[in-house]
Amino acid sequence: MTKIADLRSQTVDQLSDELLKLKKEQFNLRFQAATGQMEKTHRVSEVRKDIARISTLLREKRAAS
Template identity: 85%
Template sequence: MTKIADLRALTPDQMSEELLKLKKEQFNLRFQAATGQLEKTHRVGEVRKDIARLSTLLRQKQAAA
């Protein structure tokens, strides 16, 4: 779980990169869940919430610019 203060310090380009990384992780977690290999089931929710946080902050920065 990423702290919101750390995310606010990022530039929009860094936010986009982090968002892409989280979406890849989400895909991998869903794939593991489908094949029965997922051990940390709580991580799915954490990644989903991190994606939402990052998307919201990215939209706010773009609207402010």
């Protein structure tokens, strides 16, 4: 799980890159779940929450500029 203080210090470009990385991970986790190969089931909810955090911060930063 990513800490919010670490995310707030990042730029919009860095946050966008992190969001893209997390969305790819989410896709891979869904694929693993569908094929029955998932080992860390808790990671699904962590990734979903991190995506929400980053999306919120991106919206805040874009509105502020």
